[in-house]
Amino acid sequence: MSIKNIFGIAGTAMNAQTIRMNTTASNLANAGTIAGSEEDAFRAKRSVFKALVDQQDLNRGFEHLGGVKVAEIVDDQAPVRKIYDPTNPASDAEGYMYASNVSEVTEMVEMIAASRSYQNNVEVVTTARQLMLKTLDLTKV
Amino acid sequence: MKLIESPFGIHEKALAVRNQRMQVIASNIANADTPHFKARDVDFKKVLGGMGPSPMAATNARHFEVGETESSEPLVYRVPFNAAADGNTVEMGVEQAKYGEAASDFQTTLSFLEGRISGIRKALRGE
Numbered sequence: 253m254s255i256k257n258i259f260g261i262a263g264t265a266m267n268a269q270t271i272r273m274n275t276t277a278s279n280l281a282n283a284g285t286i287a288g289s290e291e292d293a294f295r296a297k298r299s300v301f302k303a304l305v306d307q308q309d310l311n312r313g314f315e316h317l318g319g320v321k322v323a324e325i326v327d328d329q330a331p332v333r334k335i336y337d338p339t340n341p342a343s344d345a346e347g348y349m350y351a352s353n354v355s356e357v358t359e360m361v362e363m364i365a366a367s368r369s370y371q372n373n374v375e376v377v378t379t380a381r382q383l384m385l386k387t388l389d390l391t392k393v
Numbered sequence: 394m395k396l397i398e399s400p401f402g403i404h405e406k407a408l409a410v411r412n413q414r415m416q417v418i419a420s421n422i423a424n425a426d427t428p429h430f431k432a433r434d435v436d437f438k439k440v441l442g443g444m445g446p447s448p449m450a451a452t453n454a455r456h457f458e459v460g461e462t463e464s465s466e467p468l469v470y471r472v473p474f475n476a477a478a479d480g481n482t483v484e485m486g487v488e489q490a491k492y493g494e495a496a497s498d499f500q501t502t503l504s505f506l507e508g509r510i511s512g513i514r515k516a517l518r519g520e
Contacts, residue, residue, distance in 0.1 A: 255416075257416050265424070301428070301430075317420075383415075383500065390510060
């Protein structure tokens with residue numbers, strides 16, 4: 253129990269938000285991909301967060317109780333778009349191709365949310381750092 | 394003030410509690426996007442303890458416990474103004490305000506400690 257743990261907790265959060273931003277970047281990059289079948293179509297990835305509250309999490313090498321981790325990355329269940337374009341080489345025998353289910357608007361919102369959450373945690377670290385330095389200054393009073 | 398036994402008085406313990414509170418709120422902020430996460434806070438009174446009424450003495454095994462029987466667990470759940478649909482009760486504005494409050498509380502305790510230290514130092518120097 254020390255002020256260091258605050259840095260650790262905020263660190264795990266910044267890490268998780270970075271992963272979330274990475275998935276968003278990947279989703280945006282793949283927004284325009286097309287596939288020849290419905291199964292192969294790209295589906296937007298979503299990171300699911302989980303709080304580090306159990307002793308089990310600590311045993312797995314996570315040091316900071318109260319932090320957060322990315323538990324899993326799941327596919328967005330929204331239906332993929334089916335586009336009729338027989339001229340496209342990727343289209344199937346019936347002339348359909350399957351675009352990703354990425355919604356650019358959703359991804360932009362997700363990105364801003366991740367960025368704001370990241371900033372919040374940076375603010376936590378800044379405050380904790382100032383207080384730590386002030387505590388160290390007690391020796392100079 | 395018992396200068397020799399406990400030169401810092403209650404502030405020494407208070408600083409640890411302030412630190413714990415900041416840690417809990419930092420954990421809330423870290424889990425702002427975690428589904429089903431419930432925001433928590435430190436009950437300052439419970440931690441420093443001993444201030445409230447003590448439970449009634451039970452002189453027989455068949456006596457019920459009367460008085461403050463709730464657990465002494467210092468962490469309490471925050472009641473949200475509007476719970477999110479995913480079961481998360483962290484409200485960023487509230488947490489930011491509480492973190493600021495906790496930080497200034499920490500500084501207050503620090504300045505009390507500063508006062509004590511400079512007092513002791515003055516006494517030692519004989520100024």
